[in-house]
Amino acid sequence: MEFLRAERGVTESEIDEIEMELALSFPESLRELYKNHNGSEPEPYVYENPELQISTVVSRILPLISEKGAGTAITSYNILIRDRRLAPQHFFPFAVDSGGDYFLMNTQTGNVFFLRSDNFPEVEVVSLGLTLDSFWQALTDE
Template sequence: MTIKLIDSSPALTADELDKIESKLGITFPPTLKSVWLANNGGVLEGGRRVYQSTKYENDIKYFLPVLHAKNAGTLTVDTFYKALVYEKKLLPENFIPFAIDGGGFPYCIERNEETVYFCDLENQEENLLEPDLDSFVGKIFTEDEAWG
């Protein structure tokens, strides 16, 4: 799996990831950990991107950094997870947000099965997109590829 992110937040260490897992009381899937250690969030190279399958078409604004948000107003996994799971109770504890769309709705990975979901918070729907992160990444296209 290759995800090329640009404009990433400052790098984080494996030790910092371990501390966040402990703080949140969860374990991140290994595939997601490797993405975060390579790039602490950011936008996909090549401009605005679209996830496209036979059933869904969603834009991807950016991949969330775990910590150290580069810009004010950028959500982090740490704060977004706490807000959606513990404070607002909009997501189950086993859903870890890793990216958001233009409306601020999260793409989540289910931490045990590692399936990818798009969570429509407004309608309280969890839409299964792909069986794993590799499949999800394989269906991300530029706007021109998706709609051109």
Template sequence: MNSVVLNEVEKLLKIKIPVQLRQFLLHHNGGMPENNAWLDPESEFEEVAIHELIPIKYYKKSNNKNYLIPSIAEDLWGRKLLPETLLPFAIDAGGNYFCIDINNGKIYYYTLDTWSDNLSLTDNQDMNTRFLCNSFNEFISKLVCEDDLDDLYGL
């Protein structure tokens, strides 16, 4: 990955990718992290696990542009399923997203499986947004291996 590609994505989406995510993307283009589970430090929520980090440009073996950060963001923003301040960078096995707020760099988990026709757009977006931590680097540093969760819980 190089900064030219990231600059093109920023221009396309009309955003600035937060610095910590930008640095990560310069070294990684998608993939499946070994440490993939986020544990809520307050124990309010169940853990959530990254199924895959979303690539920013094509994989050599696949030219499916619909599965890239820019295409996913444009689609979700265009359909008003995701606030335009949240940029998805990872997905869980259920089709929910890990996002970074492009204004402040905070990390959120955004669910799409609890949408209600009885709520306003804003209320739905608020209900589906769960704050995880204050920065991308903090998020990455606090991920644990999902396979080790039994040991962490003493099971």
């Protein structure tokens, strides 16, 4: 597993500040992701789960902080969770697929979910039954 084209890593104090601002507590795996691979592209990047009828490409990890002007995970959180209320407040978007659907982490359990919007305006939040580490291990080449 590699993470390519990352932005600068986020510091512990920056993560602490963001957690306070959002009233969330990130699991250690998510904190490590942002410290080491903020805004990067995973390689391999294909996620398939025939049981859940999901076949998609993880385009990038949403940066927590971006110095390149990229849309951030915080902006996505505010739009998806706070404004549109598409998932519970303790779910945090950490990655996006090529179609604009999001991968979310339940910050209380560390489990990964997929926010599917194929039938927008109806959306579906699907549990992948994976932790963040097992999610990265589940990605394959095309």
